[in-house]
C-alpha cells in the first residue's frame with residue numbers, strides 16, 4: 258500500500274520554526290527509493306537534532322549499505338526541536354523521515370543509533386509523534402519494530418520497556434541479516450505476527466529481545482537473575498564484529514548537509530577498536546579487537562568520497578588515529594596527493610605517546626595549523642596509573658615543546674574529574690601540568706604568545722569496563738574540585754592568563770550515570786521525565802537536573818533502590834549486573850582483576866597490538882583476532898579532485 262509524503266502539510270508550517278532547512282532533506286547523495294517495490298523498509302534514526310545526527314557515521318553507513326540492496330529501502334529521521342514538535346502536534350503531523358517525508362510509523366523497522374544515553378527521552382518524543390505506543394508490549398501488528406543500536410545499546414535495560422529489540426556491535430552485517438529475516442517472514446505471510454518475527458530475530462542469536470527475558474530482584478534491590486522465558490532464546494546475546502573492514506568501504510557517497518552541522522568534512526574510519534586498555538573507556542573495551550583498514554582502501558575511500566561529495570576536508574577517524582600501523586605512510590601519501598589543492602586533512606584523536614611532529618606537519622601541509630589536542634585524562638601520575646593511561650608528564654612536556662618549536666601556539670588538554678580513588682590533589686595537579694606546558698612553550702619559542710586550554714569532563718562509570726563496579730563521585734565533590742582548580746588558575750599571576758579552562762558542572766554526569774548503569778526499573782524514570790517535558794538532555798539549555806531528581810525520587814519512593822544506589826554505590830564481584838547477559842566478549846574475571854589492579858596497585862596493562870595477548874577474552878570468545886599492518890604498500894598519487 259502506498260504511503261503519502263507529509264511534506265505538503267509540513268512545508269507551509271516550516272517558516273515559523275528555527276532552521277527549517279534541517280527538515281527538508283534532498284541532500285547531495287541522499288536517496289528516495291520507490292516505496293511500493295521495496296519489501297523491507299527501514300527508518301534510521303539518530304535521536305538528536307539534524308546538526309548532530311547528520312554527520313553520524315553509523316547512520317550514514319547503514320543508510321548506504323541498506324539502500325544498495327535490491328528490495329530494501331532506508332530513510333533517515335532525526336529529533337525535531339520543541340518548536341516543530343508543538344506545531345506537529347497541533348497539526349497532527351507524524352514523525353517523518355527527511356528523505357521521502359514518510360511517516361515513521363509506516364516502516365517495518367525503526368533502527369535507532371544511541372551514541373549516548375542522553376538521547377533516551379528523544380526516542381520517546383519520536384515514538385509518540387509517530388503515533389506509536391511508548392511501551393513495546395502495547396504495540397500493534399502494524400507498528401514498526403523498534404531496534405536500538407550504538408554504544409549505549411550495550412546496556413539497553415533502562416529502555417527495555419520502549420524498544421522491541423537491540424543489537425550489539427558493528428551494524429553492517431547484522432542489519433542485512435535482520436533485513437533477510439524480515440523479508441522471509443513477510444514472504445511467508447507474517448506467521449505468528451509481530452511476536453513471531455521477534456522470536457525469529459531472538460533465536461538467530463544476534464538480536465536481543467528484552468521481553469523474552471525475565472528479570473527477578475533480591476529484597477535489597479539487586480538483580481537475582483535474568484533468564485530467557487521462551488524456548489530457543491539464548492542466555493547470552495553476543496556482539497557483532499566485522500572482521501574485514503576493507504570489504505565494507507562505507508560511506509562511499511557521504512551525505513552533504515544543507516544546514517550547518519557539527520562536522521562538515523568527509524570522515525574515513527581508518528581502524529575500528531582499541532586495545533590500549535584505558536580503564537574508563539567503554540568505546541575501547543566494547544569495540545575490541547583492533548581491525549585496521551588497509552592503506553590502499555583508505556586512499557581509495559578518500560578519493561571516492563571527495564569526488565562524490567565536494568568536501569574539502571578529510572578526517573581520519575578512529576579511537577586513536579595515530580596508532581594506525583601505517584599512519585605515517587597514510588599521512589604522507591594523502592598530503593602528497595592533495596598538495597596545492599584546497600583539500601585539508603585532519604586527525605581528530607591523537608595520543609601524546611603516538612604523536613610525532615613529522616606526522617603533525619604532514620597533516621598541516623595543506624591546511625591551517627590549528628590547535629593540538631591531547632588527552633592525559635588524569636592530572637597526576639598516580640591517577641593516570643589508576644586509569645591505565647600511561648603518559649608521563651615528561652612525555653607530554655617533550656611533545657608540546659616539539660610542537661611549539663614547530664610553530665604551534667595552542668595546545669588543548671582533556672581531563673576527567675571524579676575518577677575512582679581521586680583526591681583533591683589529583684585534580685589540582687592539572688594546574689601544575691598546564692603551567693609546565695605554558696612554560697615549555699615560552700622556553701621553546703621565547704614568546705609569551707602561548708595558550709593552553711584545559712577541558713574537563715565528569716567521569717561516568719560505564720558497563721563492560723573495569724570501572725563498571727566503581728562508585729561514581731557525587732556531583733558536589735566534582736563541583737568542589739573543579740571550582741578549586743578554577744580559582745587556583747585564576748589567581749595565578751604568571752601563567753593564569755595563558756590558561757583557559759572549560760568544564761561543566763557534575764550534575765549531567767549523575768543522570769548519565771543513572772542511565773548508563775541502570776536496569777529496567779529506570780525506564781519508569783525516563784518516561785516520567787519525558788512526560789514532564791524532558792527533551793534533548795544532551796543540551797545544557799534543555800537539560801534539567803531538578804526534573805530528573807524529582808522524578809527519580811517519586812518513582813523510587815517505596816525503595817529499595819534510589820538514585821545513589823545506581824550511581825555512587827560500589828558493586829561487589831558477585832552482584833549480577835543488568836548487562837551481564839549481554840556479551841561484549843570481555844571475560845568478566847579479567848575485567849574484575851583489572852578493576853582490582855587499578856585500585857590496589859595500579860598495575861599497568863600494555864597494548865596487545867604490540868605485546869603478547871593478556872587474555873581479555875574477546876578474541877577466543879568472538880572468533881576474532883587483531884588485524885594490523887603494516888602492509889608495506891604505498892598510496893599512489895592521483896589527480897587532484899578539489900582545486
Ligand code: SF4
Pocket residue numbers: 532545546547865866870871872873874875876877882883
Ligand atoms: S583476547 Fe588478547 S589479543 Fe584479543 S583483544 Fe584481548 S588481549 Fe588483545
